[in-house]
Amino acid sequence: MPKRSFAMAKNKMHTSAHRHYEDDNEWGCGSWLEYTLVVVLSSVLLLGSLGLTLFWVIQYRGGFAWREDPKRQFNLHPVLMVAGFITFSGFSVLLYRICRCCRRIYVKLLHTVFHALAIPCVALGFLSVLDSHNLAQPPIPNFYSLHSWIGLVTMGLFAIQFVVGFFSFLILLCCEGATAGFRAALVPIHASFGLTTFVLAIAASVTGLTEKALFTLGDAYPEWREEGIVINALGISFIALAILVSFAVRSNNLKSDFKVTVVERM
């Protein structure tokens, strides 16, 4: 009965194509609640912290400028670094937990795109702080503080992760079979160093906020002015993000089904 066997084959293909959805259905109510809570909270914090940084520099620090006004050029630094290292990178990391129904190759491409978007942010953010230091009268020295040391380590790790990730998980797909073992072994290392980079970025942010609060508010910082509270709230939201993103990445409940991961690992 060729007609029946064709129908069976079609049905099998259909089942295979929708395996993700079926796996999803195996999730209990608790897992869905955890998923929704983590996705909503982390999205709110990732976008909210960028929004709060923008509000802070526009409302209290006079907004943005380029080289004609080095003091206001500095304001690009926190906004662009938060956008690149926290908002884009955070979403990029969380994609592996948020996108449960897409094919893994699309998630990987989106992961690359988000990280690629972070690169110009980080580069411009770095340039803006260098310019604002070097063009100031008198010039402000670079790379002497703990914040700058942590920031440099973070940028180095980010660059290594991007290059290694791009070549290993996308370029090496050209010889898929031969590199499968190598790529599979690299996944947990890439994930660990990715989370490390994110947490380092948070450490750089809280030290940077502390520096900025003392430099600009100085003796007014203990007076509980609005700007001081905004800066502290920003720091606390970064800390909450470090906890939440680490939790999301490590949670077994939020992991995609292992079999699907193995079948579709690129």
Added chain:
Amino acid sequence: MPKRSFAMAKNKMHTSAHRHYEDDNEWGCGSWLEYTLVVVLSSVLLLGSLGLTLFWVIQYRGGFAWREDPKRQFNLHPVLMVAGFITFSGFSVLLYRICRCCRRIYVKLLHTVFHALAIPCVALGFLSVLDSHNLAQPPIPNFYSLHSWIGLVTMGLFAIQFVVGFFSFLILLCCEGATAGFRAALVPIHASFGLTTFVLAIAASVTGLTEKALFTLGDAYPEWREEGIVINALGISFIALAILVSFAVRSNNLKSDFKVTVVERM
């Protein structure tokens, strides 16, 4: 043959008592290398960062005093907080990875003892900063900075973890059978929040170091003086500890055998 069955039973007991060693023998060369590297590096960093903090305050900040000299009383704050939140807590967390051959109950008791030792350190460290602020002329306000906010959250989490851990994993042992399920469910939560507390303590440390560097070195901080470099090196060693301890706690290679954990879980 009662003699033979007695010998068998004895042999079985012997096997059971030495199960850990046999499981250890299953470790490959790579696991042992990883174990040695993590234990040696983290011990060096945990003791080294406390030593460097002591060196810093004695060499550059005039050593210690009590209420008769609030400025030097402050110096107790970094040393005691690092001792309590980082050195004692760090070793306490790592015990579960370091002690592979002891019975689990001994590891738990040692874990409790190390955390109990951290309590007077943290309490005195907290008192010393409050005193040094309140007794200064004019008094310095409290709890306005990001560092103090992160520090308060860390102390709160530490206290909750200690109380919940003490009651759940030691006191509830009195009715071992009835509470086994509850205690087993609590283990990963306690472990996650424990690591979170440790990383929060590191975040508090790096913001505190940044504050202190700007308050005391001020315009001399960019001049690459010895004290500035010591402060930055201290911050970087804390960051390295955060990475290393997180790695050690999460590494599957360093975990005790799962069956042993389940059998001996208290």
